[in-house]
Amino acid sequence: MHRAPVVVGEESVLASLRRMARELGFSQIGVADIDLASAEPGLQAWLQQGFHGSMGYMARHGVRRARPAELVPGTVRVITARMDYLPRALTEGWQAVEFERLARPHTATVSLYARGRDYHKVLRARLQTLAERLAQQLGPFGHRVFTDSAPVLEVELATRSGIGWRGKHTLVLSREAGSMFFLGEIYTDLALPLTEPVDAHCGSCRACIDVCPTQAILGERRLDARRCISYLTIEHDGPIPVELRPLMGNRIYGCDDCQLVCPWNKYAQRASLPDFDTREAFDAPTLLALWAWSEADFLQYTEGSAIRRIGHERWRRNLAVALGNAWRETGNAAFAQALVAARDGSSALVREHIDWAVAQASLAHYPPG
Template sequence: MSQGSSEGKVDPAEALLAWLRDSGRSLGFSQIGVADVDLRHAEPGLLAWLEAGFHGQMHYMQAHGLKRARPSELVPGTLRVITARMDYLPRSTPEGWQAVEWRRLSEPQQAAVSVYARGRDYHKVLRSRLQKLAEQLAQKLGPLGHRAFTDSAPVLEVELAQRSGLGWRGKHTLTLAREAGSMFFLGEIFVDVPLPLTAPVSAHCGQCEACIGACPTGAIVAPYRLDARRCISYLTIEHEGPIPVEMRPLMGNRIYGCDDCQLICPWNKYAQRASVADFDARPALQAPSLAPLWQWDEATFLRHTEGSAIRRIGHERWQRNLAVAMGNALALADDPGLRSALAASLPQASPLLAEHITWALAQTAR
């Protein structure tokens, strides 16, 4: 072989990316990418979304303004963003899981909790593993400035995931991947070293608008445009006050989050099971019914939701959501047990909860 031949040489950039992917996989991540920090083309869409008020009560989104689209302003010195995907379907998820979830939604006495929230809080799981990946990178390259995020700061996660090749933005606004659907979490590490970039992938939604038609409340107001104020995930988790009366009948038995736009998506036939035990469904949330959940006092709620994303909404909002679901069940078929349980809780209920209980008790089967 001549001295000038490139045969047998390893590209340092490709070798570093391969190391990052292997290291990420050993920590439970399914995919790793690297994005640039220039997100200027995303700024007009972000501003239009905020100006329309689609963020609802999530005031932190407006407070940070364009920092969301400017990683180097959010964390000064940032040159690249490492993006990570972690699949979250519980390991015991059966084949045909989407049909199982649709059946749950059709049974008004059952309680529907979003799949992602049935196990350990993903913030805790991803953050610690992202931090370990950053520490391993520092050991390999030398000291580096870094900061890890997972849905915990004003970061344009989907935009970064798209730019780094983890997937494309679906019409429901979530990231979609050909080999994994959308049932995964995203995380990022902002770093101050010029890591090699990974290429974006093309979009594959085509003419499909199944997610738009499946949304129970019409929250996907146009392709790639979500009005959070109508989204059941927002209403049951982020919204602090009374749930708008006109939204309540549309919520069905969904008490924490909503998966409808993901259940209907054809790409989710490729959704992957989690590689970590953290996302296995807790027994109390695996196939819950409304009546037993209503009996949880605050101490029981805190015990069952310890280390869970659900705990952040608190017992009062948990019961608020349950009251709506119980009212929707009563609107389909009168149940003396549900009705008496609601009535028994009314005298000691807070004003917020009492308003929802009163509404629920007023629902009658037609």
């Protein structure tokens, strides 16, 4: 986008944009300015402390995340979008159901957002369609769409445009929708009217900080990704730190604890799209059933899912840790047998986690002397 920005000052355009967005399954639309200079010091401090862990791309992009016009030249506004993702069939009291799942060692827990179709695919396609429909109304304009796919300060843009406020767990919170939603952006050269930010409403509550299994939330809006189970099970591609493995429980892909305990998620909205309905394979899976998957099974059951991107090896690594935790807690020899039987055919990374799991369970149930 290199031409002069198109000034769009009519609020009716924003109303039309919101109407088209709702038709495409989006729940809320905002418009942010591109001056994010005030966010740069915090981003730099976070990176300097190494809180990004092995996500090297975070450091490589650096403050470019806070400079939208450097990422996409010509950008003067960012359209922000919220899409709710709770599965449509989810029952009332779903938070309690999820905590019960976490308390059953033999059951595998996959983050709610990943139980359906890959959100990257869903949002990106619908954001592009939204931009095309807007162009039909206003004429051609420069734009690029993003969904967790580029150096974009998604939360910063969402909060500045009124989608919600940054909660103490660093996620965006909304009084109408809690935090169970995806974010997407359209970088554009349209000078659309800005939408106003909203006040924060966390007050003195620190439920998310206290519930974190690994204490990854160091303080208000301060997260050490290196301790976050979502990071460890999804982003991190090496061995999981030994001291954190027992704290992961049966969480094999992501972690929802800080959202499950948040009072605002009593207002979380069900998805309007069937894409986020829970797939049968992830409805109530057991660790042993998932451990029995071959790589071909993994690719089949995760086709079109966000889970596939971690690959079969990391999937097995995560399962090995959960199986070790389950054996330690229950003493059920079936977990040990499954781990040992798979050892010789596993990669070095998975073998190391199998060995840890076997040793931990043996020490727990068969102490020396």
